[in-house]
Amino acid sequence: MTHAIVKRAVVVTGTDTGVGKTVFAAGLARALDGCYWKPVQAGIQGGTDSQAIARLSGLPTERILAEKWVLRRPLSPHHAAALEGVEINAETLNPPVVPRPLVIEGAGGVMVPLNRRRTYLDLFARWHLPVILCARTGLGTINHTLLSLAALRDRGVPVLGVALIGDEAAETQSIIAEMGRVRILGRLPRLERLNSVTLPAAFHQGFPMDGFRF
Ligand SMILES: Nc1ncnc2c1ncn2[C@@H]1O[C@H](COP(=O)(O)OP(=O)(O)OP(=O)(O)O)[C@@H](O)[C@H]1O
């Protein structure tokens, strides 16, 4: 696989692990008719994020690119790697070149360590690709979202916007947009039935596509 900085790619990060990055990324990759890449998968029991993308996006499996690192334990990547006796080299971790829009998913939040010296934020700063920050709508998210935006901006990372996941929370949405000086790209509700039919429909309803010009 060729490695170089690609032109049409977007990074999906989040305020925390479990906020719904993979579900959002599946909807986005499908809406863009693009490709998906998870550089580092930590935790394989119950399936990988790439497998969830295959199931939820309905995209052909060849559009889901192989991870660079697959670590068994569901831990911070630096820790999961160390327990397997390896170290993730952040300097050589670059997006693959693909002929379609590429959706890249981090792990956990912005400052999750890849090794003892580098975090995802270091990667995002070096790649200088637009970033989408996924955030819950529930209580506690304002603080997490504003902190994550501050960290991204401090490193000069271009922020495309915030994708909200969960029940409607109008004031939360408004204060994040205002104090975070950020575009709210839309909101994906919690879906009772999550599959490759319900997700694209909900994504289409929740996110105007003009927010995804990159
Ligand atoms: N919109 C949604 N509707 C229903 N369930 C959801 C939705 N978003 C996320 N979930 C569920 O919440 C859980 C966590 O979501 P997800 O795996 O997307 O998180 P993540 O941010 O990608 O986590 P990680 O940091 O491990 O990559 C999963 O079980 C997923 O199916």
Ligand SMILES: C[C@H](N)[C@H](N)CCCCCC(=O)O
């Ligand atoms: C295991 C989990 N699902 C993710 N793959 C990794 C999340 C790392 C979070 C680290 C932390 O912020 O404490």
Ligand SMILES: [Mg+2]
């Ligand atoms: Mg995920």
